[in-house]
Amino acid sequence: MSLTKRIFAVAATGAVALSLAACAGTTAPANDGAAASADCNVGISMPTRSLERWINDGEQLQKLLKDAGCTADLQYADNKTDLQISQIQNQVAGGAKILVVAAVDGEVLAPVLAEAAGQDAKVIAYDRLINGTENVDYYATFDNYKVGTLQGQYIEEQLGLADGAGPFNLEPFAGSPDDNNAKFFFSGAWDVLLPYVESGQLVVPSGKSPSSNDDWASIGIQGWVSSAAQAEMDNRLSSFYSGSEVVDVVLSPNDSLAIGIIASLKSAGYTPGESYPLISGQDADKANVLAILDGEQSMTVWKDTRTLGKQVFDMIQQITAGEDATVNDTETYDNGKKVVPSFLLDPEVVVKDDVQSKLVDSGFIKASDVGL
Numbered sequence: 001m002s003l004t005k006r007i008f009a010v011a012a013t014g015a016v017a018l019s020l021a022a023c024a025g026t027t028a029p030a031n032d033g034a035a036a037s038a039d040c041n042v043g044i045s046m047p048t049r050s051l052e053r054w055i056n057d058g059e060q061l062q063k064l065l066k067d068a069g070c071t072a073d074l075q076y077a078d079n080k081t082d083l084q085i086s087q088i089q090n091q092v093a094g095g096a097k098i099l100v101v102a103a104v105d106g107e108v109l110a111p112v113l114a115e116a117a118g119q120d121a122k123v124i125a126y127d128r129l130i131n132g133t134e135n136v137d138y139y140a141t142f143d144n145y146k147v148g149t150l151q152g153q154y155i156e157e158q159l160g161l162a163d164g165a166g167p168f169n170l171e172p173f174a175g176s177p178d179d180n181n182a183k184f185f186f187s188g189a190w191d192v193l194l195p196y197v198e199s200g201q202l203v204v205p206s207g208k209s210p211s212s213n214d215d216w217a218s219i220g221i222q223g224w225v226s227s228a229a230q231a232e233m234d235n236r237l238s239s240f241y242s243g244s245e246v247v248d249v250v251l252s253p254n255d256s257l258a259i260g261i262i263a264s265l266k267s268a269g270y271t272p273g274e275s276y277p278l279i280s281g282q283d284a285d286k287a288n289v290l291a292i293l294d295g296e297q298s299m300t301v302w303k304d305t306r307t308l309g310k311q312v313f314d315m316i317q318q319i320t321a322g323e324d325a326t327v328n329d330t331e332t333y334d335n336g337k338k339v340v341p342s343f344l345l346d347p348e349v350v351v352k353d354d355v356q357s358k359l360v361d362s363g364f365i366k367a368s369d370v371g372l
């Protein structure tokens with residue numbers, strides 16, 4: 001090898017040695033690619049691609065991490081628990097040192113997270129809490145109880161319930177029984193609405209009216225599937241709404257269920273306008289924002305998933321720097337084994353007049369997505 005080449009080789013090895021030393025020395029991802037990626041190896045596990053928000057959540061976080069020089073593997077589990085477990089196992093085997101998991105079912109991940117802990121991997125529960133394990137280090141989500149409270153208060157206000165108005169026909173729905181968030185959504189709404197059911201201002205002709213929050217799963221829609229909500233609403237309309245009886249308000253915990261409920265109401269002859277029911281929602285999915293603009297849905301609870309992605313990105317930066325991640329709630333989320341240190345973000349209500357200012361002007365959705 002010529003002298004110049006030998007001089008160059010030595011320099012190159014020296015440079016690599018230098019950067020590795022830099023990497024070994026500091027764990028803070030210094031945005032210099034090599035340093036961050038060494039420690040910043042993240043496995044992202046999302047529940048499904050069939051719901052709009054999870055695609056946004058996964059891709060946003062992966063991009064933030066890759067732009068910071070981290071390794072970021074993104075997997076979707078098609079709402080299948082065994083698939084999610086094997087995807088997480090592969091990520092751990094692939095060297096992931098941080099797992100970000102939005103659980104399909106928050107009750108079945110303890111064994112695989114024990115494996116991950118055995119490889120010194122840190123775990124951040126994403127949006128949905130993971131139960132029954134010590135091996136979840138942090139939880140980042142929106143204030144799930146407040147999501148329900150905002151839906152309940154919107155209905156209370158619009159119907160004038162606090163002023164004694166009624167009776168109104170209500171049909172409540174709840175989310176997927178395997179989703180830890182669903183009980184918080186329902187409890188937040190039902191704590192506002194149940195007193196009016198008990199006072200008779202709200203009547204539930206289908207009888208699908210849980211007597212307490214603990215009974216929420218009795219009206220849960222498995223997998224948050226729109227067509228299942230549509231079928232359930234079809235059944236309620238045909239069985240309990242004959243003659244002049246009409247639905248005045250539907251408590252829908254999220255947008256994917258609301259879309260199914262709207263389709264059922266439309267096929268039963270309901271059209272937006274005077275006697276069209278109030279319908280709640282969550283997530284600000286494009287199809288539902290369109291429905292809100294068309295008067296087919298009344299509101300949605302917007303959770304700006306970009307802020308959740310950024311919060312989790314910051315937590316990962318802190319973890320790779322060997323620091324504790326920032327949290328703002330160390331009481332609410334007991335997963336049965338521990339109270340998981342959590343960061344809760346604020347959800348907010350979006351109605352027709354807010355679409356431009358809150359969703360379009362903030363860049364959450366494009367005007368062209370909703371015909372504006």
Ligand code: GAL
Pocket residue numbers: 051053127128179181182224254282283303
């Ligand atoms: C919940 C999530 C909601 C909604 C629902 C269906 O856990 O918090 O935003 O998307 O799942 O995916």
